[in-house]
Amino acid sequence: MGLKKIVLDWETANYLKESLTDKLRSWGIVPDAVVGILPGGYFSARFLAKGLGVSAALVALDGSLFKPSRPVKNAILIMDQAIESRSYEIAESKIKKADSIEIRRAAFISYKGLYSPEIFAVQYKPIRGLFFKKPSAILPWEKESPLYDERRLETELNAIAQNKRC
8 A cells, every 4th residue: 555645734834844944044044035936835935934034035937037125145945845856947047037146945845765955844755656756745735735724824824924923
């Protein structure tokens, strides 16, 4: 029998954010911004940026460019789950068009045997599909999660925006 998906709750997601924040600080990495790769990096970028006390921005892989509102020299490029490097590469090329920025790759979750960014909070074993490996974790902000609640997600994002949650 194959591996089953792991459903992560909000408490675990908060732990992953704190773990990633602690790693960045202990390694002396102080970003000016956290940039999320859409779609999965939207919540991750805002969540991590709040934990680090920096601004968040987004970059879409569909042609949108990263346009910071202020100068950024160091950025964390984040996805919620790292599966492959191509999304990071495309996003980096878009960010570098905007300015010369030092970029570090991060993810809340990395998978053994698949691409791993430089910084991640936890590493899981992926599920083996017929032709490829796929994520084994489901984060609470993903629609696939049984814990997904659009109102809860909106509440979490508002709390982050209002500095009520770290």
